[in-house]
Amino acid sequence: MRGTPAEPAAEVLARWAAGLRFEDLPADVVEAARRHLVDALGCAVAGIRRSAADPALAVAASLGGPPEARLFTGERVGAVAAAFGNAVAVHALDFDDTHPGGLVHAGAVTVPVALAVGEQAGASGPATLTALVAGLETVCRLGAAAPHGFHARGLHATSICGPVAAAVTAGHLLGLDAPTMTAAIGIAASAASGLLEFLHSPAGTKQLHPGTAAANGILAARLAAAGATGPSGALDGEYGLYAALAGRAPIRDVLLGDGWETTRIAVKPYPCCQLSHASLDAARPLAGAAPARVTVTLHPGAVPIIAGPEKRRPRSAYEAKFSVYFCVAAMLLDGRVGLDTFDRLDRADLLALAARIEVVAERGADVPARAPGVVEADGRRSVVDRPAAPDVRAKAAANLGDRAGAVFAAVDAGDGATGLLDAIEGCLT
Structure with missing residues (x-):
């Protein structure tokens, strides 16, 4: 990818x-x-079954529009509305993938766009998958080029990088040439937003961020296709994405380098913030009786996100997913953390143990998501270098239910968006 040092990053990315x-x-x-x-x-599918995306899906269905694409629940709406509702559904349980270097939810802002615009365009399986890879690479590189830079300024990296990735995904399926794709990137970058203030409240705004990113990205691609323009310096210019929102220049070799970030995206074994996962893996061998004293060591960058006094007694299930106290206590008591872990926030034994957990900040990696998990319980110490990767199909089968085989068959056969959406609709009927 690279390009020459003088070329704006958006132009290099768009050409690629x-x-x-x-x-x-x-x-x-x-x-x-x-x-x-x-x-x-x-x-x-898991998020929809647990009603975690109901408001977004209801609004998406009410937007209507030309029947270009389907919500996962079956309603035919405009592609923008479909991508919005489906993206919220992907992210609703915080169980979706994360790229550790960029700390972005890569699939949530790209898969719904690839399916919505792919169905609209009648794209083949290979075309849909290629557009998906273009988007995955974009969102991962954008985040990793300023490691933890957006989060450190109170911004959600997924919703900062997501509109650009969604625009690239949609633009590829719409057949945009390089100059028009550059314009789409420039327009999408101006739609980047997303505050981390939800961390200090029981609100669920984070669940909505991939939806608005997906919608804004498709709008950007369509606007560019219709002749609207966007600045080529939207990423690395004087007032571009990085200067304005991260307060630094991007690491160009990361943003435009060789290699494939898609292979480095992590699949979550637990439905909670990825920054807790190494700690949960470290706590697992210590599970059993409730210890009297527990210490969890975190990367300093993770502390503002998953620690803090207000997180000892979460006020909502989503807030509990961002509480290392609640999650580690559940692992120590139950030996597991699953979707049902967050159904009961009033468990006396769990809250009592959460109140006894202390957090220590220690820099043990370049970025928070790569930090080791270190848990000490009553003098027993457990260390895990990095979170374990789950069996993806076993996880998906549990989430998809009895019709999982149809989804796997559609993916393996290289079906386009229409075939994939048929399979998903079958899981929910």
């Missing part, structure tokens, strides 16, 4: 994305993209 072809994708990248497609679809 517009020219990407299925034949350019290494086999491991194709397999990774299919893995994250399966994971995202499973997370969406």
